[in-house]
Amino acid sequence: MKAEIISIGTELLLGEIVNTNASYLAASLPALGIDLYWITVVGDNLPRMKEAIERAWGRSEMIITSGGLGPTEDDLTREAIAGFLGEEMAVDEAQVKVLEERFRKRQMPMPARNLKQAMVIPSGCAIPNPRGTAPGWWVERDGRIIVALPGPPGELRPMWERQIVPRVEGRSGGMVLVTRTLKTFGAGEALVDEMVSPLFASANPTLGIYAKPDGVHLRLAAKARSRLQAETLIAPAEARLRSILGDLVWGVDDDTPEAMVGKMLKERGLWVAVMESFTGGLLASAITDVPGSSDYFRGGWVSYTAETKIEAGIDPQLIARHGVVSAEVAEAMASTVRTRLKAHIGISTTGVAGPSELEGHPPGSAFVALDDGQQTRSFKVIFPGDRLMVKRRAVVKALLELRSMLVEKG
Numbered sequence: 001m002k003a004e005i006i007s008i009g010t011e012l013l014l015g016e017i018v019n020t021n022a023s024y025l026a027a028s029l030p031a032l033g034i035d036l037y038w039i040t041v042v043g044d045n046l047p048r049m050k051e052a053i054e055r056a057w058g059r060s061e062m063i064i065t066s067g068g069l070g071p072t073e074d075d076l077t078r079e080a081i082a083g084f085l086g087e088e089m090a091v092d093e094a095q096v097k098v099l100e101e102r103f104r105k106r107q108m109p110m111p112a113r114n115l116k117q118a119m120v121i122p123s124g125c126a127i128p129n130p131r132g133t134a135p136g137w138w139v140e141r142d143g144r145i146i147v148a149l150p151g152p153p154g155e156l157r158p159m160w161e162r163q164i165v166p167r168v169e170g171r172s173g174g175m176v177l178v179t180r181t182l183k184t185f186g187a188g189e190a191l192v193d194e195m196v197s198p199l200f201a202s203a204n205p206t207l208g209i210y211a212k213p214d215g216v217h218l219r220l221a222a223k224a225r226s227r228l229q230a231e232t233l234i235a236p237a238e239a240r241l242r243s244i245l246g247d248l249v250w251g252v253d254d255d256t257p258e259a260m261v262g263k264m265l266k267e268r269g270l271w272v273a274v275m276e277s278f279t280g281g282l283l284a285s286a287i288t289d290v291p292g293s294s295d296y297f298r299g300g301w302v303s304y305t306a307e308t309k310i311e312a313g314i315d316p317q318l319i320a321r322h323g324v325v326s327a328e329v330a331e332a333m334a335s336t337v338r339t340r341l342k343a344h345i346g347i348s349t350t351g352v353a354g355p356s357e358l359e360g361h362p363p364g365s366a367f368v369a370l371d372d373g374q375q376t377r378s379f380k381v382i383f384p385g386d387r388l389m390v391k392r393r394a395v396v397k398a399l400l401e402l403r404s405m406l407v408e409k410g
Contacts, residue, residue, distance in 0.1 A: 001035065001062055002034075002037050002059070002060045002061050003029055003036045004039070004056040004063050005022050005036065005040070005064050006042060006053065007040070008049060008067035009044060009068065010045075010074075013043050024156075026039065028160065028165070030178075031178055032168050033175060033177075034168070038059070040055075040056065045076075046079060049077065050084045053080055053081060053084045057084070061143065062146075062147070063146045063147070064146075066150070068080075069117065069134035070117075071116055078116070078121075078148070081124075081139065082121050085141065087122055087123060089120065089121055092120045095119075095135055098135070099118055117133055118135075121137075121139065123139050123141040124139035124140075125137070125138050127163050129155055129159055134150040136163070138167070147164055175224065178221070180220045180252065181219045181220075181253050182219075182242070182252055183214060183215055183217050183250055183252065183255060184215050184218065184245055185216075185403075186215075186248050187248055189209060189211045192216045195245065196218065196241060199241065204222055204223060205221055205233050207219070207220055213389075214396045215396075215400065218245075220234050220237050220241070256290075257286075258286045258290050260403055261399050261402050262287065262290040262292070264407075265296035266296050268406065270406075271297070271345070272287070272297060272345045273298040274337060274346070274347045275301045275303060276303070277303055277304060277309070277333070278351045278353045279391045280302055280391065281300070282391050282392065283300070283347065300337070301337060309329070312333075312337075312340075313340060314332050314336060315332065323360075324350055324359070325352055325358055326359075327369070329367075330350050330367035331369045331376045333348035333350065334346040334348040338371050338372070344373070345370060345402065346371045346372075347368070347402060348368070348369045349367070349368055351365050351366035351390070352365045352366075353387040354386065355387070364385065364390050366381050366383060368381070368401060370402060372409070381397055
């Protein structure tokens with residue numbers, strides 16, 4: 001089955017937002033045996049939207065649109081689909097009741113303009129949207145499918161996974177592509193490549209290696225008639241990779257460093273606290289992005305200047321001798337925050353985000369330290385990239401070094 005994605009929204013063409021919906025949908029299609037050949041971006045213009053749908057109809061069996069399902073005048077996806085197919089839209093009373101109930105729960109009156117979100121065409125039906133007021137459309141006609149989804153990713157993704165994927169699975173009749181990504185930390189791309197080089201000879205599954213901010217990723221990809229057959233092909237290759245790489249593997253697929261260390265801390269009944277300088281609270285933010293982090297995160301301080309470090313308990317003589325950007329100060333910060341916040345492990349970051357050097361250290365220089373009361377360890381790294389990239393990479397470094405410490409502790 002050939003597919004095409006049509007991303008709708010003038011804000012996409014103007015570069016005001018990134019088209020994350022297209023990349024998300026594109027990544028989902030191979031496992032369904034659906035080949036994506038085209039991605040089109042079109043603004044909120046009815047003639048151009050109809051033109052894009054007409055072009056897709058002539059070359060694809062499945063068309064997926066995102067955006068343009070809101071209640072305002074420039075939300076025109078329904079009108080574009082109906083106009084191209086030559087069908088009249090009519091109000092679906094069942095959808096009206098759904099919308100009215102949604103507004104009732106919000107204790108808000110429903111504007112009359114929202115009624116357009118309850119309209120459907122004869123060849124289509126509404127797709128429930130539990131997170132918003134814009135139901136999607138599932139349209140089937142002449143051997144083709146049009147799936148219309150709302151633009152907000154928080155609405156599109158659960159609708160796709162819960163409503164669309166079950167309808168599409170098994171309908172393509174083609175080969176499915178299944179991937180498995182192993183995420184490693186502690187060895188460079190070249191070394192990992194050398195370690196796993198014998199596996200590159202495999203034609204199915206294939207192996208790819210990619211350097212990422214959170215380490216080196218190895219992606220296995222297998223094609224087969226079914227997902228189960230593809231997973232059967234991947235399993236022995238994954239086992240071999242794991243036997244070669246050992247503890248370098250920290251996660252798979254959608255795993256994140258913060259979720260992984262959070263799980264480990266919770267299982268061990270350990271508390272962690274952080275003291276940040278140049279990362280400015282980004283480490284604490286990453287840790288608390290994980291639901292349930294209150295079970296293991298004691299708290300954190302942002303001590304951005306030398307003065308606030310001294311106020312937090314860092315020896316001013318230590319700062320005078322080594323500077324704020326140093327292993328010695330990073331270690332003192334980790335030890336101090338662990339002790340004062342009564343945590344099992346303290347983590348610290350200090351460095352130079354850029355663009356100028358500081359204390360003789362070039363932009364991108366970072367020191368990360370960890371202290372568990374028995375040992376203190378620190379790491380110096382120089383990261384490429386702009387300020388935000390350097391800060392994010394330092395956070396990943398801190399979290400993955402925490403993981404390594406927890407693995408060692410058992």
